[in-house]
Amino acid sequence: MKKILSLKMEGITKAFPGVIANRGICLSIHSGEILGLLGENGAGKTTLMNILYGLYRPDEGTILINGEPVVLNSPRDSIRMGIGMVHQHFMLIQNHTVAENITLGYKDAPFFFPLREVEKKLKGFSELYGLEVSARKAVWQLSAGEQQRVEIIKALFRGAHLLILDEPTSVLTPPETADLFEILKRMAKEGHSIIFISHKLEEILTLCNRVVVLRKGEVVGEADTREVDKVALARMMVGRDIVFDLTRKKLTPGDPVLEVDNLTVRGDRGEVAVRELSFSVCRREILGVAGISGNGQRELVEAITGLRPADSGTVRVAGRDVTNSSARLISDYGVSHVPEERIKFGVVPNIMVYENCILKRHHRPPFFRGLFLDYDAVKEHSSRILKSFKVAAPSTSVPVKNLSGGNIQKLILGRELAGEPCLLVAAHPTYGLDVGATEYIRTQLLEHRERGISVLLISEDLEEIFQLSDRIAVMFKGEFMGVIPAGEVNMEDIGLMMAGSKRLEARGK
Amino acid sequence: MESVIISVLRRTIVAGTPLLLGTLGEIMTERSGVLNLGIEGMMALGAVSGFIVTYTTGEPWFGLTTALVMGMLISSLHAFVSVKLGGNQVVSGLALTMLGLGISGLWGKPFIGKPLAVKMQPIHIPVLGDIPLLGEVLFRQDAFFYIAVVLGLCFWFLLSHTRWGIEIRSVGEYPLASETQGINVHWVRFSCVLLGGALAGMAGAHLSLSYSKSWTEGITAGRGWIVIALTIFSLWRPLRAFTGAFLFGGIFVLQYLLQPLGISPSFLAMLPYMATLGVLIAGGVKRERRRLQEPAMLGEPYVR
């Protein structure tokens, strides 16, 4: 394998049905460099990198390594060329051990008993780059940060000279992010090239030497990071000045709507995921739950909405005990739910938009009367949702799978808010959405707060947490590291709490 | 008395061998993430083609080889539809069953009622075959049994201690991740389906060449479906397949043991099917364990 001294992508174009993801993109990188690839969600960063990694074939354009054109038809080709990638969603097999994951596709491993060899080599690697992992643990037992280390080691094992990292910090706590940056800088010093994909400006500015900005599938700017500032980059990325200053009126919270007391919930593998948790959310209040995914947020949400049994403790909604009630009953009591993984849980992609609009209310009037569903009422209801939540859809009679992610999320939010709920549980409501949709959804959440509903907001995005929340809770290993009014806490503290190394109590209590 | 026990055990081994072969094949197929419900059809085709070739050439080994190849050929249909086209694996498997049963009926009609002049000769393994009881039961069987045992051990070793094993398991757990590691997912799945087909064909050949030494329509009698249940029962592990296969072999023998007692033969014929249901229900009690053992992407087509 020859070392990658320079890599060039020229005139890369890639179209999917309905969208052009990349249009005539040019980009270059040389060894020892850390290149930032900046752009908001949907700008085409991931598509471009999947082309470089051989997962997609470009419609047009060429890729040159050390000045020579190469054809990358599959990841196998890219790996052979010395390109490695750490995907945003980890490509790790949860049930397999770390060593097994590393061995997968590692061609130099011996055919028989490959794990022994890999485990031996793994030790050396860990010491060289400061990457600590235990080889025999199953991946599902590892934290997100450890899993990411496994991904990086995987790439290094295959002799990658060029490493692509797609939004690597979205699952990391601030201290873990700092560790990652140290490792990456050390790798660059060893002569590796690194492409770092992000939509977070500060990270790009602290880590990268150079930055390329993508917007709507095209390169809109390129700069040395020492010569640009945040404002200029942000303008390039979004195409206009962003006034990301949502007005949050001061409101006095009312009576508690959601009261959780001593709640313990188990995860899929029988482990305790939520541990003796107690908190409440009031009328006209948004409680933001910050924290890295996998610390029990999903189990907490599912226990509140009736999708997962609670081991012990109680959940009360508007004074009624709903612990271990059915999802339908809890929904009928006025608890709405914007689920994480919206395509998987929130909609039925193959059925029509109007049918999706009654997903949780199809069993009640005005949609269900006597024997039959009243499809006139359903269609009217759905066009009302489309209109008032600005969902861009050709009509109500198209399958939901034809809508974009942002529009699907608006549809879900519209559906969940249409029933005048008393509590909205929103899990990662703007995850993966572009700036326009994100802004719209956050505005809607604040508006409905003013109208009197209470919101339990689960998010990994600290910016979102700070913009929307009245009080902030930080979740770590199934517990809250503190529940604090938004004005009394700063980013650093939250970061430490996310890593579990600090507990804070609200002042004045 | 001792001779009765030996004969029962010997027959249990014989009755369990086709189940073991089929189960081992289905385990490999399902470990790669493909559900093949067409075992019954592949077995029937293997049985008929193995029989015809043996009958005409007088050489059981030719019959065995033909059955293996025919199993692979017909399973390639399922592989094409479910792997390449990403079609519905349940329906494709059912189509495969219908086709296999149909073709075997069509081809086998002239051979109904014609007994086989030659058969697979039992092989007496030196030394081991002379052990009392055990030797007679285990080491004087015909080649099918030895092949099945050796394959079972090979598959266990392959899955747990080789690079291929890791690749096959990964493809069944998370195909996209495997692809990003340079594994050709379609190729792995295709090969595993063919491997399953070959073993099902061999299992069929056992029925017509060793078990009954003749061809009748419906010779498989639902064994293909029992195999699928046994795959679940063995938690997708080759070594556990031995237990299941010979347990069910015993139930098949039990039918003949109980017949002289005046129990309705129809009722006895129900036994294997009821046992299959029973085994699946019993497995349901420890449902969590099974869910974690099952290949995560079993039955899900992989399209990039």
Added chain:
Amino acid sequence: MKLFIKVERRDSTSIPLTIAVILLSLLIGFCLIAGLLAIQGIDPLFALGKIFAGSFGRIYGIGETITKGIPLILIGGGLALAFRAKFWNIGAEGQLLSGAILSTWIALNWAPHLPAVIVIPLMFLAGFLGGAVWGFFPALFKVRFGVNEVISTLMMNYIIAEFLNMLILGPWRGESRMGFPYTDSFPPSATLYQLPNSRVHLFTLILALCFAFLLFLLIYRTKFGYEVRVIGENRDAARYAGIDFFRNTIILMVISGGMAGMAGVGEVAGIHHHLTYPQMISSGYGYTGIIVAWLAKLNPLLAIISGLFLAGILVGGDAVQISLGLPAATVHVFNGILLFSLIMGDYFLLNRLLITIRRDRAEGRTGGV
């Protein structure tokens, strides 16, 4: 010049395209059947001609086609409902037999004392119940113990078939049968009117058509149908929406099994007028019904058309078997090949092939297929 073939997912599927693809799939299926027959040394044109002449060519043939269409329409509709929820009910064969057994019990014990107006509805009720019970257990096993329904429904087929054998060889063997494994003939009040010069039992035919329509309404217009479709399309979303998987699965299998059970009543009360060997009562209707449902795109109304079509193949298949001396399994070959070509056709409904001709780097022409 180079030829590139690119595969793309379709956004939507139009009805004309669907029809075209299905017809093309069937055509290709028949070509494959012809090829296989040719390998067997049979003139395929003669055989295929015989099939269509036998089933749709003569009045008697049409009558037979409708007769065999009746159970297929009933079963196909019931399976369409189950498959909508991705519950793979392969047990219609057994559910049919179970219905036949229970209604036979009514016919043998109650019919001698009661008029037809009471006996016939009672028999259909019993048939529905019999099929429903045989559908209920696999559903229960699935929701309660996570038992794979394909295997459980199949095992139930074998079990009921052996049970039926036990009955007709034992306690239910008719006194007037001189040792043949039949029950006594049903009294007249337990038999159905047949159209003249045919075996078409009119009552069951009308029942089948009515139920096809009712099932259509059930799937597309009711709360239950909505829930079934959501479960089938996205089980996680169904859970999220508070849809009761347990209850819905049980109900839909009771209905699906009941439909097959009624088909069984039609067979014993309309055609045989006694209970006999399983393979005599049903010539694989439960399995052919799978193709009926699939060909009808899981729409019970369309199952009327696809049911009659496949009944035609069964009847024509019989005709070929008799005239060419082929075994009964030949029909399985037809079924298997047709089902395969239908699934392959689905690929072209979901994807579009873009065929591009490029001259090296120059602009290419693109044609969609």
